[in-house]
Amino acid sequence: MRKELTLPPFNYHGYLPEGVHDTAIDHLKQRFVTNLNRQLLWDRLQNFLLWATSTGNFDCAYINGGFITNKAAPEDVDVILQTKATYGPEAFAAMEPFFAMGIDAIYDIYSVHLHFWCEGFPGGMSDFRRFFQYVRPQDAAPRGLKEDARKGIVRVKL
Numbered sequence: 001m002r003k004e005l006t007l008p009p010f011n012y013h014g015y016l017p018e019g020v021h022d023t024a025i026d027h028l029k030q031r032f033v034t035n036l037n038r039q040l041l042w043d044r045l046q047n048f049l050l051w052a053t054s055t056g057n058f059d060c061a062y063i064n065g066g067f068i069t070n071k072a073a074p075e076d077v078d079v080i081l082q083t084k085a086t087y088g089p090e091a092f093a094a095m096e097p098f099f100a101m102g103i104d105a106i107y108d109i110y111s112v113h114l115h116f117w118c119e120g121f122p123g124g125m126s127d128f129r130r131f132f133q134y135v136r137p138q139d140a141a142p143r144g145l146k147e148d149a150r151k152g153i154v155r156v157k158l
Contacts, residue, residue, distance in 0.1 A: 007031055007154065013143045014070035016152030018133060020062070025049070025156050028063065037073045041111055045077050048110035052081055053158045057094035059084050063154040064132040065113065076111045080128045081158075087120035129153070 005023040008016060023031075033042045045067075052058050058081045066074030081098075083091040095116050098106060106114050115128040135149040 008152070010070050013145055013149075015135070016068060016154070018150040019152050020129065020133075020155050021152050022155050022157075028154060028156060032067055035072065038067070041067055041074060041077055044110045045079070045112065048079070048106070048112050049156075049158065055094065055097065057084055058082060058158050060155050060157050062117075062129055062132065063156065068152075068154050076107065076113055078113045078115070078132060080115045080117050080132065082129075083116065083118040085118060087118050087122070091116075091118040 005027060007021050007023050007027065011017055029042055033039050045063075049061060052061065060082050062080040062082070063077060064080070065076060065078035067077040081095075083094045085091040085094060098114060098116075103114055106112055117127065117129055121127070132153050133150050135143075135145055135151050137147045139145075140147055140149045
């Protein structure tokens with residue numbers, strides 16, 4: 001029997017607490033699909049994750065953006081796919097089909113802002129897993145937060 005990976009409640013500002021929170025894909029749906037708009041995003045995200053999973057090249061997906069907040073009508077879902085292979089030719093080969101389709105086409109079809117991560121990225125390259133935990137200034141101010149506010153993101157095993 002598998003352990004249920006529940007997510008913590010939102011904080012006062014409508015975000016998950018700071019950090020990376022592990023959960024199962026079915027719990028992600030249960031928690032965040034609360035209306036028709038979110039159901040549409042969920043269906044698109046599911047199709048995208050099926051594609052990513054079918055390649056066998058990714059360990060996990062980090063889910064972020066308005067979809068994992070209390071926002072009633074998020075516009076899209078931010079996703080970071082983490083490759084199984086470390087930085088190098090195998091990791092780049094895993095990413096290639098997504099770049100071949102085009103990041104804009106992926107957004108248009110799946111409503112996903114796609115990013116990648118692989119262990120061993122050289123210094124100076126962004127670790128989007130950490131970057132996505134910062135609240136954007138344009139989102140912080142209306143929620144009464146300081147510019148350097150941080151929030152949680154979700155990780156699901158693929």
